[in-house]
Amino acid sequence: MKIIQKLEEKFDKKIIKYDKKSERRSYLDINPADLTDFAQYIFRDMGARFVIASGVDTPKGIEILYHFSFDSSGLVLSLRILLDRNSPEVESLTPIFKAAEWIEREINELLGVNFRNHPNLRHLLLPDDWPKGNYPLRRK
């Protein structure tokens, strides 16, 4: 697929793993430090639409998948990053696209991930007096 080729040319060694699940589903494992570069390129230069991010607590650490949709070809591309469970932290994508603002707030409160440079990292769904350090979607 052309989209993936273009990304491979641009980022080359920064892609840790490329998983083509099916014709219209692809997953790219990347380093959290490269996230902004990838997101910026995919959103601004390739014109993809940011759909949503999914946070998953796994035994290896906290995974975040950023789903982008290339609507003209129907491809859903997911960027996967793995964060350390003890101090999960990654750069916020809200400065690039507003669409990430709410979901980053949600992942912050439900999984305890800190998004650097997020303009407004308040609670979105949980009440303001929710006990600190209690993250509902983390596994015990």
Added chain:
Amino acid sequence: MTEEKKKTIIPIGPYHPLQEEPEFFKLYVEGERVVGLDIELGYNHRGIEKLAESKTYDQVIFLLERICGICSTSHPIAAVNAVEDLAGIKVPERALYIRSIIGELERIHSHLLWLGLAGHFLGYNTVWMWAWKYREPVLDICEFLTGNRNHYAMMKVGGVQRDIDNSDIPQVYKMLDDLIPALDLFKGVAIDDPVIHARTKGVGILTREDVLQYGAVGPTARASGVDIDVRRDDPQNTAYHLVDWQVITSPGGDVFAKLVVRVLEMYESVKIIKQCLEKLKVVKGEIDAKVKEIPPGEGIGHYEAPRGETFHYVRSDGTNRPVRYKVRAPSYMNVASNQKAVLGETVSDAAIILAAVDPCYCCTERVAVVDKDTNKKILNSKDLIRMSQEKTEKLRKEM
């Protein structure tokens, strides 16, 4: 006085039992102009994603059906698509048509519901009554085909729960034909009426750039000229690629464009249902792939709900329950775009602008205008709707 103190805050929401997603809008106004909007969510967070982890794949579909009363088949369609993507399941053709029929019936009744509410906010209570009157036969078709007016319980991983009896098809055809004159009526009312033009044209404009920034979807995006529709772009296990229809777009970006897109989409829905019914007459066979096991892995399913793309992500470890289930409803993106659409508009237009993305706007029932300094209530929900209706009345007299 400082800049901050000149602003008055109008809180809208948060609670109303009829609302799809309870939201709390804080309108910042200076005089008549809206200068800011703050949105708070989470008043009815039910923890469905967490709950889904404790249900089997068969049960999860029923759980997700209850996310929303209006999009009660869009979430299940996205959900079965996600699990089928995970496991690589091929769905029998007959089931694809049945899925699309139910999905489109839902779109028609959802758009009619919105049209009625929009009419009410604009002071056209006749539109409201009539739109909801003509919504009833659509619910009757749903009941006729599925046994339920809402929450149809038709979707199932690998197919659908129940078949459509071919002897019922002429009856459904007739009911759909009866709907067309009603749609023509609404098209006339909405698209030709000068007062509706005055109230909705150029109001609450969302540009193409705003749509991309906020990731808005569905009629909200298509009314700003963004040509996206999951049904065409990635139909997955539905029948949209097997029938002939068009994606409706409009370049305006204002409330009027959203109105036009929704009204015209209902015609397309009727077209899709009729073609699917024709196909059902010739496509015989199974309606269920009889899935036994879900392998470990991950899957993505999305579907064009009446309000826009609903997106589901599922991860399995090979047991009969998902380890993670993520749902993103369309209003999650569309409601945020209100922050842009409402800026610079007047308070009397705020009701229809916030309603234009179709967030189930029953929350206005609880609106109140509070003066920031004294914390005193100035206006309530009825006042805001009254102001909107008075504006229409005034315009009508002037014309």
